Amino acid sequence: MSEAKFKQIAETIISRITSGYYPPNSKLPPHRVLADELNTTPVTVAKAYQRLAEQNRVESFVGRGTFVCGESKLSQVIHASEDDATEFNFSILQPCLSHNIAALQDAFQKTAPRITPQLIGYAEHSGHQQHRQVGVEWAARYGLAGGTVENTLLTDGAQNALALLLEALTKPGDTIAVESLTYPGILAIASLMRREVIGVEMDENGMTPDSLQQVLQTARPKVVIVVPSHQNPTGVTMPAARREIIAQLIRDSNVWLIEDDIYGFLNPEPIPAICNWLPEQGFHVTSLSKAISPALRCGFIKAPDAQVDTINAHIRANIWLSSPLNYQVAAELVSSGTAFELAQRQQRLAQQRQQIVQEILHPAPPHQYGYHIWLKLPQHWQPERFVQEAAKQHLLVSSGSYFAVRQPTDHIRLSLMSINSEARFREGLTQLKALMDTYTTSTLPFQV
Ligand SMILES: Cc1ncc(COP(=O)(O)O)c(C=O)c1O
Known part of the structure; x- marks a missing residue:
């Protein structure tokens, strides 16, 4: 094996880590799978993994595989968008803020004269x-x-x-x-x-x-x-x-x-x-x-x-x-008592959003109360690929790999509350469903 070859494979892996295609804590493909994809031998991939382990970029565990080390980049998981009109933000876990605005404005007004x-x-x-x-x-x-x-x-x-x-x-x-x-x-x-x-x-x-x-x-x-x-x-x-x-x-x-x-x-x-x-x-x-x-x-x-x-x-x-x-x-x-009323209102809203998710996505097992769902992707979608394709349609979702402590996952996380209008929320979910049901060559792994 030429030295250049395994170095080249190691660089390819690093560029995939940097681009977020292999996110922190995600499991790298088995030697043979990556070797087939990159048109090389399992021994060369093993050597590349070893080199990356020496550089603290990946970590291997006997019987479990090789995982990406490194900082978990919160900005890649959670996209704090400011444009509710063009984006469907399913990535951020926050209350439906439009329902809380009036109460907050009122509380700030009442508080101002009491500043001592x-x-x-x-x-x-x-x-x-x-x-x-x-x-x-x-x-x-x-x-x-x-x-x-x-x-x-x-x-x-x-x-x-x-x-x-x-x-x-x-x-x-x-x-x-x-x-x-x-x-x-x-x-x-x-x-x-x-x-x-x-x-x-x-x-x-x-x-x-x-x-x-x-x-x-x-x-x-x-x-x-x-x-x-x-x-x-x-x-x-x-x-x-x-x-x-x-x-x-x-x-x-x-x-x-x-x-x-x-x-x-x-x-x-x-x-x-x-x-x-x-x-x-x-x-x-x-x-x-x-x-x-x-x-x-x-x-x-x-x-x-x-x-x-x-x-x-x-x-x-x-x-x-x-x-x-x-x-x-x-x-x-x-x-x-307003804080508790707002909490209850958000709780009810979350229940309504969970019902809409049931209608459109039919996730299993169903959730009833929370702000988010943990959604298993169909087999033909790899999570990072799905996240990238969704982003092209302005649908912001979070890949499951960012939540995993050294284990592979075929899930994404969807927040149900950061889109304020219910009509927009339904529209975004319907687009997500259509994407999930799509089989295209873009669902295949990246080519190098
Ligand atoms: C489990 C968990 N803990 C803590 C936080 C951070 O919350 P805070 O805004 O209060 O810092 C979050 C936010 O998403 C969370 O999901």
Whole structure:
């Protein structure tokens, strides 16, 4: 084999990684498959993979294959479009904002006259007591027990909370256990902070106890992260009985739990938080982004009492405090009850959108309540190819590979709420369905 040949194959693979055709954490094709496609031998492909492994571009696991390493680029998963008129944005998980605008305008107006010197200065303990009370009430409404103004801390949204907690609870090289398909924001933090990630298998009730037990014993993670309600991306909600078992396993292993319950308000009835069984090991995270607006950047951590000072020190060192002005608006919305009404309205809207998805796409299994669906593509579509073809028709969807912790997936994630008008939403879904049903040469893998 000439040296030039395997270097050339390695470069081809790198250009595919760079273009997003092989996204971070996705599995590369088996040697023989890529060899056939690139008109070379499996030995040459193996040598190219080895070279890329030496350069930390890919990682091989015995019996599981070779996977792309690297930073999870959130901008490739989530497209924050500004043009609702020409694009169909199925990529971003946010509330239907047109329904919340009037209430937000009203809350800002009511808040303006109450701006005092105390409000616009620096505050102690991650923020004012009245603002921490917002987090206590919000989380308690949707299933968290034991939150107080002393143990509830304020962050710039849940993303900031996750980053602060991982920074505080782990160090570079430590392992974090997550659901085997998870929110790319978690993968991005781990990748930037150089933490290892291991996936825990899931079933229709979320993370499975057997897989968690195995991961706890073999990989010895420092932290387990669970998204228990309307999980991103699978849409699965963990019932109370499973939550109790997961809590028991975590308690017995003496690891930390980060419970990211940002979609908890979408449950038709509150489900007890896993943290309720783990007052000394569980960090509960939530925010107002999904029910009210991501622009508020109001996030909350309920920490074990003994950990409050440590987390506070990290908040101070990173941001000093979250904007009290935004929290003042949040306080107005929560104390008037408007926040809970908006949450309920978005919940109903999500149900209506799920019904429309049933009519047009017939996904299996059906979802009922969440903001998104995890959609299996027909066999003739490869997810990256589908995402690219959809984008040509201004349909923005998220490839499943960005959510996968080293496992192949033939799914995409569709957000149902970021298109404001129902008519546009139906139109976009109908176009997506037509594309899914299309067989063209463009569904075949790229030629080099
Ligand atoms: C599971 C999960 N956690 C956290 C976040 C980030 O939320 P925030 O806007 O509060 O930072 C998201 C946003 O999509 C999410 O899906």
